Amino acid sequence: MKKIMIIDGGPRKNFNTASMLQKFAEGASSVSDQIEVKTVRLYDMDYKGCMSCMACKVKGKASNVCRYKDALTPVLEEIAQADGLVLGSPIYFGDVTGQMRTFLERLAFPWLSYNDYSLTAPKRMPVVLMETMNGTPERNNSNGYGSMEHCIAGALGQPTHVNAYNTYQVNAYSRFELGGFSEEAKRRYRDEHWQEDLQRAFEAGRKMAEGVITQ
Ligand SMILES: Cc1cc2nc3c(=O)[nH]c(=O)nc-3n(C[C@H](O)[C@H](O)[C@H](O)COP(=O)(O)O)c2cc1C
Numbered sequence: 470m471k472k473i474m475i476i477d478g479g480p481r482k483n484f485n486t487a488s489m490l491q492k493f494a495e496g497a498s499s500v501s502d503q504i505e506v507k508t509v510r511l512y513d514m515d516y517k518g519c520m521s522c523m524a525c526k527v528k529g530k531a532s533n534v535c536r537y538k539d540a541l542t543p544v545l546e547e548i549a550q551a552d553g554l555v556l557g558s559p560i561y562f563g564d565v566t567g568q569m570r571t572f573l574e575r576l577a578f579p580w581l582s583y584n585d586y587s588l589t590a591p592k593r594m595p596v597v598l599m600e601t602m603n604g605t606p607e608r609n610n611s612n613g614y615g616s617m618e619h620c621i622a623g624a625l626g627q628p629t630h631v632n633a634y635n636t637y638q639v640n641a642y643s644r645f646e647l648g649g650f651s652e653e654a655k656r657r658y659r660d661e662h663w664q665e666d667l668q669r670a671f672e673a674g675r676k677m678a679e680g681v682i683t684q
Pocket of ligand 1: 479480481484485486487558559560561562563564601602603604609610611636637638
């Protein structure tokens with residue numbers, strides 16, 4: 470069996486980010502029954518960011534998997550042995566969510582050597598980074614995964630991006646104080662793009678699984 474880990478960094482269980490990740494999972498699972506896809510929802514878990522305990526950097530006992538023990542520990546250990554990794558997050562104030570960032574601190578700090586600033590994960594693997602946002606490809610404020618992307622690229626490998634733009638933030642705009650958005654324009658954009666976005670997520674899942682299965 471090969472394992473692909475999906476990390477959902479959004480709070481909403483049935484909205485844009487979760488739907489894109491679900492399609493990715495379907496695409497990956499469609500390739501072979503030898504592919505196991507596991508989705509972890511960060512908002513369902515009780516965990517901290519890097520505690521600066523430095524346990525991962527103790528002389529003679531250095532570890533490139535976080536040694537701090539909480540609910541995230543088994544997830545980080547599973548990722549260390551996985552064959553592919555997918556991260557998904559809505560964009561909040563230009564960045565990934567706080568939960569995603571907090572998770573990434575725990576994932577990436579043990580990779581970083583303060584001896585030579587190299588980045589080493591237990592295993593390299595294909596990575597897909599997903600974002601969903603109000604912004605459009607032409608006009609958005611997203612920094613995406615920011616400085617964490619450099620760490621991911623160095624330790625796991627160059628990531629591929631799958632984004633969904635100009636998503637529906639609510640189902641019925643008329644019920645909310647969202648006057649800055651034209652529901653008509655949102656609907657038009659969604660009608661043109663949303664199914665394609667989901668299809669791109671599916672294809673990305675298929676592609677990762679095909680790569681993983683032939684390793
Ligand atoms: C607290 C908050 C902050 C947001 N900030 C941004 C932003 O800075 N840029 C943007 O394009 N969209 C922003 N959005 C919109 C979301 O990124 C967008 O609706 C996303 O698709 C939501 O994902 P979800 O449906 O999986 O929850 C924000 C939404 C919330 C709730």
